[in-house]
Amino acid sequence: MFTDLPLLSLLIWLPVLGGIAVLVNGDNNGWARPLSLIISVVTLLLSIGLYIGFDNATYQMQFAEQAPWIATFDINYALGIDGFSMPLIILTAFSTVIVVVAGWEVIQDRVSQYMAAFLIMEGLMIAVFASLDAILFYVFFEAMLIPLFLVIGIWGGPNRVYATIKFFLYTLFGSVFLLLALLYLHHVSGSFSILDFHKVSLTMQEQIYLFLAFLIAFAVKVPMWPVHTWLPDAHVEAPTGGSVILAAITLKIGGYGLIRFALPITPDASMALDWLVIGLSLTAIVYIGFVALAQSDLKKLIAYSSIAHMGFVTLGLFIVFRIFANSATGSGAVLAIEGAMVQIISHGFIAAAMFLCVGVLYDRMHTREISAYGGVINTMPIFGGFAVFFAMANAGLPGTSGFVGEFMVILAAYQANFWYAFLAATTLILGAAYTLWMIKRVMFGEVANENVANLTDINRREFWMLSSLAIIVLAIGLWPAPLTEVMHASVEHLLTQVSQSKL
Amino acid sequence: MNFEVTNMIFALPEMFMLGMACAILLVVAYLGEKGTNIVYRLSQLTLAITALLIYRSLGESGITFDGTYIKDGFSDVLKMAVMLINIVVLLYSTSYLKSRNLFKGEYYVLAIFSTLGMMIMISAAHFLTLYLGLELMSLCMYAMVAMHRDSKLATEAAMKYFILGAIASGMLLYGMSIIYGATGSLDLATIAATIQAGGLDNTVLSFGLVFLVIGIGFKLGAVPFHMWLPDVYHGAPTAVTLFIATAPKIAAFAMAIRILVDGLGDVHQYWQGMLIMLSVLSMIIGNVVAIAQTNLKRMLAYSTISHVGFILLGVLSGSQEGYAAAMFYALVYTLMSLGSFGMIILLSRQGFEADTIDDYKGLSQRNPWYALMMLILMFSMAGIPPLVGFYAKLTVIKSIIDINLISVAIIAVLMSVIGAFYYLRIIKVMYFDKPKQSEPLEAPAEMRVMISVNALSVLALGLFPGALLAVCASVFY
Numbered sequence: 007m008f009t010d011l012p013l014l015s016l017l018i019w020l021p022v023l024g025g026i027a028v029l030v031n032g033d034n035n036g037w038a039r040p041l042s043l044i045i046s047v048v049t050l051l052l053s054i055g056l057y058i059g060f061d062n063a064t065y066q067m068q069f070a071e072q073a074p075w076i077a078t079f080d081i082n083y084a085l086g087i088d089g090f091s092m093p094l095i096i097l098t099a100f101s102t103v104i105v106v107v108a109g110w111e112v113i114q115d116r117v118s119q120y121m122a123a124f125l126i127m128e129g130l131m132i133a134v135f136a137s138l139d140a141i142l143f144y145v146f147f148e149a150m151l152i153p154l155f156l157v158i159g160i161w162g163g164p165n166r167v168y169a170t171i172k173f174f175l176y177t178l179f180g181s182v183f184l185l186l187a188l189l190y191l192h193h194v195s196g197s198f199s200i201l202d203f204h205k206v207s208l209t210m211q212e213q214i215y216l217f218l219a220f221l222i223a224f225a226v227k228v229p230m231w232p233v234h235t236w237l238p239d240a241h242v243e244a245p246t247g248g249s250v251i252l253a254a255i256t257l258k259i260g261g262y263g264l265i266r267f268a269l270p271i272t273p274d275a276s277m278a279l280d281w282l283v284i285g286l287s288l289t290a291i292v293y294i295g296f297v298a299l300a301q302s303d304l305k306k307l308i309a310y311s312s313i314a315h316m317g318f319v320t321l322g323l324f325i326v327f328r329i330f331a332n333s334a335t336g337s338g339a340v341l342a343i344e345g346a347m348v349q350i351i352s353h354g355f356i357a358a359a360m361f362l363c364v365g366v367l368y369d370r371m372h373t374r375e376i377s378a379y380g381g382v383i384n385t386m387p388i389f390g391g392f393a394v395f396f397a398m399a400n401a402g403l404p405g406t407s408g409f410v411g412e413f414m415v416i417l418a419a420y421q422a423n424f425w426y427a428f429l430a431a432t433t434l435i436l437g438a439a440y441t442l443w444m445i446k447r448v449m450f451g452e453v454a455n456e457n458v459a460n461l462t463d464i465n466r467r468e469f470w471m472l473s474s475l476a477i478i479v480l481a482i483g484l485w486p487a488p489l490t491e492v493m494h495a496s497v498e499h500l501l502t503q504v505s506q507s508k509l
Numbered sequence: 510m511n512f513e514v515t516n517m518i519f520a521l522p523e524m525f526m527l528g529m530a531c532a533i534l535l536v537v538a539y540l541g542e543k544g545t546n547i548v549y550r551l552s553q554l555t556l557a558i559t560a561l562l563i564y565r566s567l568g569e570s571g572i573t574f575d576g577t578y579i580k581d582g583f584s585d586v587l588k589m590a591v592m593l594i595n596i597v598v599l600l601y602s603t604s605y606l607k608s609r610n611l612f613k614g615e616y617y618v619l620a621i622f623s624t625l626g627m628m629i630m631i632s633a634a635h636f637l638t639l640y641l642g643l644e645l646m647s648l649c650m651y652a653m654v655a656m657h658r659d660s661k662l663a664t665e666a667a668m669k670y671f672i673l674g675a676i677a678s679g680m681l682l683y684g685m686s687i688i689y690g691a692t693g694s695l696d697l698a699t700i701a702a703t704i705q706a707g708g709l710d711n712t713v714l715s716f717g718l719v720f721l722v723i724g725i726g727f728k729l730g731a732v733p734f735h736m737w738l739p740d741v742y743h744g745a746p747t748a749v750t751l752f753i754a755t756a757p758k759i760a761a762f763a764m765a766i767r768i769l770v771d772g773l774g775d776v777h778q779y780w781q782g783m784l785i786m787l788s789v790l791s792m793i794i795g796n797v798v799a800i801a802q803t804n805l806k807r808m809l810a811y812s813t814i815s816h817v818g819f820i821l822l823g824v825l826s827g828s829q830e831g832y833a834a835a836m837f838y839a840l841v842y843t844l845m846s847l848g849s850f851g852m853i854i855l856l857s858r859q860g861f862e863a864d865t866i867d868d869y870k871g872l873s874q875r876n877p878w879y880a881l882m883m884l885i886l887m888f889s890m891a892g893i894p895p896l897v898g899f900y901a902k903l904t905v906i907k908s909i910i911d912i913n914l915i916s917v918a919i920i921a922v923l924m925s926v927i928g929a930f931y932y933l934r935i936i937k938v939m940y941f942d943k944p945k946q947s948e949p950l951e952a953p954a955e956m957r958v959m960i961s962v963n964a965l966s967v968l969a970l971g972l973f974p975g976a977l978l979a980v981c982a983s984v985f986y
Contacts, residue, residue, distance in 0.1 A: 076900075076975040078982045079907075119877075141903070145894035152888060155933075159941045167941050171933055178893075178929055182922035185903070189910045189918075 013055055014069050014085040017095065018133040021049050021102070025125030033118050039110055042121035046103045049128065053099035056092050062491050065089070065499030067138060067201070075142070081198050084138040089496030090265050090347065091135040093489060094258055097354045098135070100478075101254040102128040105247040107471050108362055112246065112369050113161065120161060123153040124247060131255050135262065140188040140198045144181070147259070151177055154248065154256065162243040169236075169243035176236040180226030184263075187219035191271070204270045207508045213275035220268040221283070227260030230283075230320060231290040234313045241309035242374070246365030249305065253312050253357035258350050261319040265343075269323065270503040276324065277504075283324040288429045290317030295436030299443070304364045304374045307444055308357065311400060314433060315353045315412075321430060322346030322415040328422035330505060338421035343497045344490050345414025351489060352407035352482055359396040359475040363389070366468055367448075370461055376447050380454025385461040390449050392464075392472045397445045399479050401438040407482035516573035519580040522562040522588065523628050529555040530621045537614030545614050549603055552617040553596060556624070560592035572634055576696050579634035582984040583836075587631045587763050590840050591756045594847055595624050597959060598755055601851045602748030604956050608858065611657060611746060619656075620752060623649035627760035633767055636685040636695040643681070643728070646760060647674050650753055654745040666744025673727065673737040681724025687717030688772075697772035704775045715779045721768055722783045728761040729817045732790035742810035747857065747864065750806055751850040754813060755843045762839040765824055770832060777827040784825035785917060791818030792924040799931045806864045808931060809849055812890060815928055816842045822921060823905040831908035833981040838901040840977070841970070845898060848886045848963040855879065855952050855960055869935060871944025879950065880939045882964035889967045891932040892925050897970035904978070 024045035031037055061068060067086030075083040087095065105124050113120045130150045137143035151174055158170035192198050195206040208216065226233045237257075241249050269276055276283075291314050298310035323346050326339040366389060367382070368374055383390030399406035402413075412433065419427035453459050464472070482489055517524070533551050536544055563585055570581040599620060606612040626646030633639035651674065655667035689695055691713040692703040703709065726734040742750050769780055795815030802808035820842065823835025856863035856872075856879075863869070873880035889896035902925060910918050970977060 074975075075973075076978060078975065078978040079904075145899070148894045148899070152893060155936075156940060159937065167937055170941075171930070171937065174933060175926060175930060179923075179926045182926055185906070186910065186915070186918055186922055189903075189907050190915070192907070193911050 012071055013052060014071055014087065014136045017049060017052055017099070018129045018136065020052070020129070021045060021125045021132070022129035025122040025129070028118050028125060029122035031118060033116065038118040038121050039106070042106045042125060043103070045125055046099070046106045046128065050099040050103050053096045056087065056095060057492070060092055060492055063495060065495040079198070081141045082139045083142060084199060085136045086138045087136055089493035090262065092492060093347070093351050094135045094262060095132050097258070097351055098128060098131045098255050101250060101354065101358055104358060104362070104471055104475070105250050107467060108250065108365060109245070109247045110467060112365070116160065120157070120247070123157050124251065127153040127251065131259070134259055138200050140191070140200055140203065143200065144185055144188060147184070148178070148181060150256070154251070157248045158240060158244045161245040162248070165239070166243040169239040173236045173240040176233070177226055180223040180233070183219040184223035187216045190216065200266065204503060208272065210274055210278070210509060213272040213508065214278065217268055217272040217275035217279060220263065220272070224260040224263040224268065225286070227263065228257060228316050228320060229260065229313060230286045230317070231294060231313065234290070234294070237313060238306050238309040242303060242305045246361060246368070249361040250358045253361055254354040257312065257316055258354060261316065261323070261346065261350050264320065264323055265500065269500060273504040274507055274509055277327040280324045280327045283320055284426065287317040287321035287324070288426065290314055291321070291433050292429055292436070295433060295440065298440040299436065302376050304367070304376055304444070304448070305361070307440060308360045308364065311437065311440060312353070312357050314437065315349065315357070318349045318412055318415045318430065318433070319346045321426070322349065322418065325419055325422040325426060326501065326504060329418060332421055338418045339501050340497055341414050342418035343500060344493060345411050345418055347493050347497070348407070348414060348482070348486060348489060349411030352411050352479070355475055355479050356396060356399045356408050359472065359479065360400055362472060362475070363393045363396060366464060371457055376444060379448040379458060381449070381451050382458055382461065383449045384453050385459060386463045388469065389464045392476060393449060394445055395476055396479070397441045399483070401441040402434055405480070405483045407479045407486070410483060410486045516571065519569070519571055519573045520578055520632070521566065522559045523625060523632070525562060526555060526559050526621065526625050526628065530618065530625060533621060534618050537618055542613060545612050548614040548617045549599065552599055552621055555621060556592050556596045556599070560589060563588050563592065572698070576698065577635035577638045578632050580632060583763070583766070584632045586980060586984055587759050588628050590843070591624060591627050591631070591759055594756045594759070594843055595620065597847055597851070597963065598752050600955060600959055601854050602751055604953050605746070605748040605854045605857060609746070611748070616653065616656060616748070619649040619653050623653070624756065627756055630760045631763040634697050636689070636697070639764060639767060640678070640682060640685070642760070643764065644678065646757060647678070650757065653749045653752060654741060656749065657746045660746070662744040663746060666741045669737050670741045677724050677727030677734070680720045680727065684717045684720030684724060687713060687720065691717060697767060700772045701774060704773065714776060718773060718776065718779055719783070722780055722787070725761070725765045725768065726787050728764065729758070729820070730814055731787040731817050731821060732794045732814060735791070735794070735814045738814060739807050739810040742813070743804060743807045747806065747850060747854050747862065751847070751854065754809070754846045754850055758843055759839055762820060762835065766832060769824065781825050781827055784821050785914070788818045788821035788825060789917060789920055791815060791821065792921060796924045796928040799928070802931070803866055804864055805853060805866050805869070805935070808866070809846070812928070812931070813846065815924065819902060819905050819921065822909050822917070826908040826912050828908060828912065829985040830911065830982070831905070833985045834904035834908045836984065837978055837981040838905055840981070841897050841901040844963070845886055845890050845967060848882070848960065848967065849890070851960050851963060852879065852883050852886065855956060856950065858948070858951060866935060866938055867945065869938045870942040872939040875944050875947065876950050879960070882961060883939060884936055885964045885968050887932040887935050889971065891929040893929070895968070895971045897967050897974060899971065900974040900978070
């Protein structure tokens, strides 16, 4: 029943047009918030239609739509989703609802513009995941920067201008290389369809350059060490909603881009240069783990922990070549890619929850310094429960979604090389160390000062916001099968693509 | 001599405009300052009717006036664009001129004559026609820059513009004469045929070509022939800057295509290298120096230089697709430039020029709508999708990737990242800074509507660029 509707177009344009409606409606009546909530909830419900109507058995693009857009260059409005993009679209729709709810009372200045920015961004991000035309993808990929640039710049912290310009230029710098790569692929293949790019054969030299272009573009987004420095700045200065979207979705676009472009289009170069990505990923996991340990700012700490967690995503994607080399069966390869995907989704929820927790504290105390807190759990017991739970999930406690992805990747890494697994597994110690130490300093102990003593516990809005996230984190942790089932066929297909040489 | 009366119909728009220009001149002479409003209306009417005449004759093409004048798809589209843009230019500039005691008939007379010059340039099939059009256009513009007699800056700008413009014309003329020496003709079609037939002395040919390219570089404002551009943009009254920064770029682009492609297309390999130098230098100098500017007009001048670099990328590719891309870029650039200078005029008041970047502080709080319009224009200039500036960059970069000039493409995209910085700075001061002044914006209603239409068309063309791209492609394929 859902396949008859142009569901993807609805999911893209409903939030965009809804956002414009909210913007036009303005701040003078009280409709900005309820209208945004309605739009975002309807979008979420529609996105669940994707899950219901999704056929797990095939790797083919589903819910496909195609219409000519720029006929002169044969650029099409081509949409479609597979097992990689579908969960990410639902994650996007869900996160936007959370962001709208999180900004309900906190944002008092230019509310309609704030809500509109997030709604428009939701549409653009869904479009990025659904695009099957390279130029269409790029247009949305770049357009997404505009609302986020404004969100950080207008509603951000004291150093917001520096952070947002750095964010914009950094990501723009990365993505122009993507544009060159896409244009070159068009030059070679004569088409702008991403699926045609997958089939085009390329020489090793071409592949190396294309791969490096993809890597620059997506490594900045992920972000991978050493091009990660924009992220802590952007996170620290962004309002809570901005941080949630940054951590939950925009970083994922980096991982998604590697899956959609780098691996299938340039498999030989990916294999030849996998040491580079694996090295950078392990550096992110270990080195950034230590960096996180040293942070005194709550948001910075979570930002660095995001980088470390995203290291697992890139590690999982690129160890497959070593697994192929070691064992012919390749079952570990499936584990690696699925682990990376689960990590992408799970980190989306957990990082969002962590930033929301910081947001809850910041709204009350207006500081993010860890040293300003202490014994919060005494005055905010319910919030304390949530915070400790999400911290555990962030540290990878079995039973939470944080464990599943990391465990799958580490398990797969064993099949590639013992030392990869060993280094990756240090995150279980480091992650626990920086997260739990932070929790200890903020939550437990004596009530540190008068401000903490005067804290009020979370209200009903915050409670529902956090508990919905907690339920999902727990559900994926206990029973990840519904998530891995939808992506299984696509993962298998990706593995056949990367194992076939294009030379 | 084959001079048929029926052929003159091809030049009907020009002839009509010439007649009207003379009529308007008489009105100015007889009514003096009282009649300026009539002059303004008449000028608008002239442009509108000329546009209509061009529209009615779409699809017809041919060469007339003994091979000196050509009417083809290329000339129709560009002339149409010039008309529409100049209608908006006159609309924007009127409110500026009125508030500064510059509201005089001369501005409109010069503008109409200058527009006539552009039309002649666009339709030139002969070096002499080309030169005639160029001089008509330029001489009017020199006078326009100097119109604000009491302003030192404007006078200085006019002097610089005149002297450098004269040098450029001289270079061009010298180049033309050398080409004449090599091929024995001033007629572009004959030159092309002679070159194709072969047996020419390539040294002479390329020697002449150098001067032609220098002349084109001067007129477009490409580095290293760009020195006049920032001073003139900065010094001229904003209404005149607006005029200079828009339609003449289309005419200069037409000149480049007529000379390099129509006339010297077969020695493409000679001029390609020269244009690569001009283009790369323009992109680098334009973008890097723009960062240091505090005056918005000056910043836009440097940004123009960088855009010229991008336009040249399309031209140098030497492919039909590249020419179409360059044409698309030129049209899009004028549209964006029109909006940006229009915005400066909109924010200016009696005795106050809104031309420093600081004047835009907190615009989003003073007037969210115009801030949004400016945001659209700036992001479009920076080449961020879904705005039309992105497709302009996309098409020209695509055309040079298709001829495997990857290194030039890499420079181009890196420079557009650097360029993004100074456009972002405008958005930053509008949205992230506190307002410095709180006076409400005053502008006539037609100006307010027009600037919104202008900026929204940048967005609309960005969402649906297909039609305009198809028009540009149809001209060359």
